[in-house]
Amino acid sequence: MVSKLQQSIVVESTSENGALGGLRMTKQRKLVYDVLMDERDHPTATEVYIRSKERMSSISLATVYNCLETLSAAGLVKQVNVGRDASRYCPNLAPHAHFICGKCEEVYDIGLKNDAEMESVWALPEGTRIDHLEVAMKGLCAKCNAKQKA
Amino acid sequence: MVSKLQQSIVVESTSENGALGGLRMTKQRKLVYDVLMDERDHPTATEVYIRSKERMSSISLATVYNCLETLSAAGLVKQVNVGRDASRYCPNLAPHAHFICGKCEEVYDIGLKNDAEMESVWALPEGTRIDHLEVAMKGLCAKCNAKQKA
DNA sequence: GTGAATGCAAAACCTTTGCAACTGG
DNA sequence: CCAGTTGCAAAGGTTTTGCATTCAC
Numbered sequence: 001m002v003s004k005l006q007q008s009i010v011v012e013s014t015s016e017n018g019a020l021g022g023l024r025m026t027k028q029r030k031l032v033y034d035v036l037m038d039e040r041d042h043p044t045a046t047e048v049y050i051r052s053k054e055r056m057s058s059i060s061l062a063t064v065y066n067c068l069e070t071l072s073a074a075g076l077v078k079q080v081n082v083g084r085d086a087s088r089y090c091p092n093l094a095p096h097a098h099f100i101c102g103k104c105e106e107v108y109d110i111g112l113k114n115d116a117e118m119e120s121v122w123a124l125p126e127g128t129r130i131d132h133l134e135v136a137m138k139g140l141c142a143k144c145n146a147k148q149k150a
Numbered sequence: 151m152v153s154k155l156q157q158s159i160v161v162e163s164t165s166e167n168g169a170l171g172g173l174r175m176t177k178q179r180k181l182v183y184d185v186l187m188d189e190r191d192h193p194t195a196t197e198v199y200i201r202s203k204e205r206m207s208s209i210s211l212a213t214v215y216n217c218l219e220t221l222s223a224a225g226l227v228k229q230v231n232v233g234r235d236a237s238r239y240c241p242n243l244a245p246h247a248h249f250i251c252g253k254c255e256e257v258y259d260i261g262l263k264n265d266a267e268m269e270s271v272w273a274l275p276e277g278t279r280i281d282h283l284e285v286a287m288k289g290l291c292a293k294c295n296a297k298q299k300a
Numbered sequence: 301g302t303g304a305a306t307g308c309a310a311a312a313c314c315t316t317t318g319c320a321a322c323t324g325g
Numbered sequence: 326c327c328a329g330t331t332g333c334a335a336a337g338g339t340t341t342t343g344c345a346t347t348c349a350c
Contacts, residue, residue, distance in 0.1 A: 024323095024324065024325075024328095024329065024330075025324080025325090026323080026324070026329090026330060026331080027323095027324095028330080028331070029330090044314090045314080045315080046314085058331090058332080059331090059332085060331070060332045060333065061315095061332095062315090062316080062317085062331080062332065062333075062334095063330080063331055063332065065314095065315065065316075066316095066330075066331080067330095070330095079233075081231060081233055081234060081286075083229075083231055083284075084231060084237060084339085084340080086313085086314060086315090087234060087314085087315090097272055099274070099278065099280075102281065108275075110272050110273065110274060111272075111273045112271055112272065112273060113270075113271055113272065113273045116270075116271035116272075117271065118271060119287075120263075120266075120271060121262055121263055121266035121267065121268060121270060121271060122247055122260050122261075122262065122263065122266075122285075122287075123260065123261050123262060123263045124249070124260060125258075125291075125292050126292060127292030127295050127296060128249065128289060128290070128291060128292050128295065129289045129290040129295045130249075130287050130288075130289040131252065131288055131289040131290075132286075132287065132288040132289070133285070133286075133287045133288075134233075134285070134286045134287075135272075135283070135284070135285050135286075136231075136282075136283075136284045136285075136286075137269075137272075137280050137282065137283045137284075138280075138281055138282040138283075139278060139279045139280040139281040139282070140278070140279040140281075141275075141278060142275050142276060142277030142278050145277050145278065145279045146277060174303095174304065174305070174348090174349060174350075175349080175350095176304090176305060176306080176348075176349070177348095177349095178305080178306070179305085194339090195339080195340080196338095196339085208306090208307080209306090209307085210306070210307045210308065211307095211308095211340095212306080212307065212308075212309095212340090212341080212342085213305080213306055213307065215339095215340065215341075216305075216306080216341095217305095220305095234314085234315080236338080236339060236340090237339085237340090
């Protein structure tokens with residue numbers, strides 16, 4: 001069976017982004033990627049490290065950081081920053097925002113409304129080039145908000 | 151002459167947020183706030199510390215952090231986070247995004263298009279309560295982009 | 301007067317780095 | 326084979342904390 005990571009590389013390397021051609025497939029890199037794909041939540045580097053360590057006890061935290069950086073640069077993973085907290089990592093490549101609940105700490109992916117565009121509400125100066133756009137929201141998720149009111 | 155900070159407190163304390171009534175006006179707090187209002191750029195805590203030290207050599211970095219935190223909590227100042235870089239601080243209270251140029255490192259405030267709303271493009275689950283929404287963009291500013299092309 | 305804020309130094313925290321050993325293509 | 330990657334430990338930068346002293350109200 002072809003691993004998800006190999007699939008992704010094939011998919012990606014046929015797109016305009018050729019940066020993945022040079023990605024060397026080490027055990028650690030594949031493991032870190034698989035850890036992210038398996039749960040599809042938003043773990044921090046340390047959490048990825050803990051989960052990885054269960055499957056490969058020799059892996060080091062520095063390597064996890066390394067792999068996450070490489071995967072981000074290759075566009076296979078997104079780095080998520082909400083405030084000053086430790087970065088989280090997310091394998092959802094579709095354009096989306098992140099919402100973190102201030103009570104249960106859960107991170108949610110928030111999609112765009114139909115045909116909406118992320119940058120459409122902003123009055124950007126003519127000639128500006130946007131490479132990254134990150135949207136982070138904080139508040140109470142529907143569940144915690146309902147409990148709060150009750 | 152009434153200081154800008156005192157003015158702001160008066161303005162703010164008449165709004166629904168009564169949190170400012172209890173703000174004790176220390177020399178350091180006022181200084182940190184004035185430093186932010188004077189330049190209206192987006193300094194980091196360390197930069198605020200350096201500028202503050204010029205006017206009050208005894209002020210400590212911990213106190214600057216303290217004041218920035220207090221002023222943020224009181225809603226007089228916004229904390230700006232772009233990626234993993236050190237937080238920056240901004241006295242612009244209008245809803246806006248931040249754009250940082252990857253080349254010149256300048257931070258720009260980006261306003262909303264006429265009548266646009268920040269959260270209008272996002273498909274938020276029913277019942278979610280948003281307390282903070284932060285939009286951070288990175289790329290090339292018009293100036294650096296033009297130079298790049300040339 | 302008194303609770304809150306300051307200043308200092310030390311700690312905490314997340315992340316990066318230097319370098320010798322190893323490994324995937 | 327060998328450039329690129331790993332693992333380890335140590336360093337880096339930002340932010341927070343503990344505590345005695347000082348200050349604003």
